[in-house]
Ligand SMILES: Nc1ncnc2c1ncn2[C@@H]1O[C@H](COP(=O)(O)OP(=O)(O)OP(=O)(O)O)[C@@H](O)[C@H]1O
């Protein structure tokens with residue numbers, strides 16, 4: 088038997104969340120396979136085999152070679168899908184991206200082989216700036232277009248509050264006062280979210296949005312992640328208070344956030360000046376800050392953010408086919424709830440222009456009505 092399987096595999100773009108993700112060398116005990124071949128740990132039919140890292144796979148090994156089908160197969164929760172793969176070598180070429188296809192369905196998902204466990208060396212970029220500076224908007228774009236995993240510390244805290252656990256009331260009182268929640272709660276949530284994302288997607292590039300908000304936050308992070316990890320780059324969104332207030336009052340129409348009002352924004356801005364700016368200064372002194380003027384329009388800010396993040400996630404081209412950022416958000420009211428969509432302009436095969444939401448959640452197409460000079464439901 089060849090040397091032990093030590094390769095890690097990420098699958099992306101299959102269109103099935105239960106198939107995409109990180110696969111680790113199979114721990115399935117030695118046994119005889121369907122086609123009668125004796126398999127050893129990490130191997131199946133004499134070929135390397137992998138299990139889904141989050142264990143959410145109906146069969147193990149979840150990625151393996153099937154002698155019966157003469158194809159590589161990827162399991163999903165309700166069974167398995169056969170995929171063919173060009174490279175049938177026992178040891179894959181780790182520099183190669185394997186393009187495989189699900190029979191009859193396109194586009195092909197991508198299989199990428201890593202020489203080491205991507206979970207051990209996450210790459211982190213902190214994104215900081217005043218309340219309403221546009222951090223979440225840009226991180227969402229970076230997630231959908233460049234493959235970064237976006238973790239908003241504020242969103243994680245709000246989800247924890249909503250879940251109603253032991254810390255829910257405490258979190259609520261800090262958020263309402265615009266104060267910084269004790270760091271052990273926040274770092275614990277970020278770490279858990281990183282682990283979950285790593286095991287389900289295998290992507291190890293994180294944008295940590297709205298953190299660290301203070302010197303104490305930073306030492307709390309180092310206490311959990313250690314000091315050996317390289318100091319993360321910090322994207323710092325600069326934006327004057329007046330613009331922040333206008334943006335937050337715009338967002339207040341649909342966000343439902345209890346701290347989206349002028350009084351809370353001022354409290355948050357105050358905390359930002361007194362507690363967050365000192366940690367930005369520390370990162371600046373370390374040469375780790377990239378400044379972004381986020382008072383500009385979305386299209387221009389995105390250009391700067393994209394340049395700052397270039398190559399960082401390992402994804403060089405957009406994950407989606409979407410073309411140009413529309414520059415404006417659109418608001419859609421559905422059964423009384425208004426949701427804001429950041430949109431792309433895209434040209435369909437019929438030559439018509441469409442608006443598509445950046446996060447992919449919005450699949451209706453919109454057409455531009457030339458007579459009325461405005462966007463309308465198609
Ligand atoms: N460059 C921009 N120009 C105009 N409006 C923007 C721009 N970027 C974001 N916005 C809008 O401003 C509002 C606040 O943006 P966003 O939620 O991204 O800010 P944030 O920095 O994440 O805020 P918070 O820290 O309060 O969570 C949103 O309604 C968003 O659509």
Ligand SMILES: O=c1ccn([C@@H]2O[C@H](COP(=O)(O)O)[C@@H](O)[C@H]2O)c(=O)[nH]1
Nearest residue numbers: 240241261262265266267268273297298
């Ligand atoms: O690291 C963090 C992040 C957030 N908070 C609290 O949440 C609110 C809202 O945060 P947003 O980044 O604007 O979503 C913030 O005012 C803090 O009260 C925190 O304590 N620590």
